[in-house]
Amino acid sequence: MTASPLPQLILLPGLLNDAELWRDQISGLADVARVWVPDLSPYATLHEMAQSVLAEAEPTFAVAGFSMGGYVAQEIARLAPERIERLALLDTSIRVDTPERAAQRRALNKAAARGGTFLGIGQAIMKSYIDASRLDDIELTTRIVDMTQRLGREVFLRQNSLERQDGEAALKALRVPLLIIVGENDQITPAEGCREMAAAIGCTHLVVIPNAGHMTPMEAPSAVNGAIRHWLERPAGKR
Structure with missing residues (x-):
């Protein structure tokens, strides 16, 4: 009996970020997932970014979005919810800009x-x-x-010119394991906003990382990897 293949884990970078943002996740999670970091830099809208990811992604996948990448994950949830096996949001928001x-x-x-x-x-x-x-x-x-x-x-x-959309409805509709991660001292997307986001979308797994700011994948890779590892192990089909 052959072992089942590892899930595809798509890690979406934030504004002015590339695969370097996720360096420690690429290496640290290689035993539990096949990690792919798409290049979002050529695209001018969230819709284009999401479509580019969906065009290259496997039929189903786990997706985690950091900051701007969180908005891309929300657009993917609008366009192809049936392809998402689980979804994580790191240091991001579901709201339009104030x-x-x-x-x-x-x-x-x-x-x-x-x-x-x-x-x-x-x-x-x-x-x-x-x-x-x-x-x-x-x-x-x-x-x-x-x-x-x-x-x-x-x-x-x-x-920085991207038009951000409210993602509450798209995320509430998902019936997959959800995860929110935020740095305790994140000044860009504060922890309090992430608590509100968790309540709004029905996410019961919120991880607030002590002594970390906005750049949690780089600042606190061990804590981020531990939270993602636990999320990947949760039963499919349950929030």
Whole structure:
């Protein structure tokens, strides 16, 4: 009797992120899943991103979305709920941008479009991305800066201009294992918002990671991997 193949686990990166975001998940979960990190950088809408993933994905899969990738996961749930075996959201939201957040995005795009050197997630705004206790962690901050600079200005302008949609209805309709992960000190998508999201979509598995900010896959890989591993082991077909 042959062993059943490992499930496909699609890890969706966030704004100005690539597979480097998920480095420790790719290696750390290889024994329980076949991990794929799609390249979302060429696309200008969440719909295009979701369609590109669905075109390459296996017939059914587990999907986890980080930050912007969480919105892509929600779009996948709208387009092809029957293909999703389980869904996880990390440091993200199900709501449209508030007027304040939309104004912040416009201001950031205006600044980024001015020209000059594109710093990606530079040191000046790093303190809103990672926990204060990690700001002197040169390896971590260098990985983040290098990743965001590698993707560059055009990708930032495209991804920061995405129109985000409310995902509550699409996620409530799923009958699969759900998971929400958030850093205790996430300033971009605060833990309180993730608690509200969990209540809204009926997700009973919420993991708040202590001493972590927004970049949980990079800041707290052991905790993230443990939560994902447990989620992958939960019985299929149950929330």
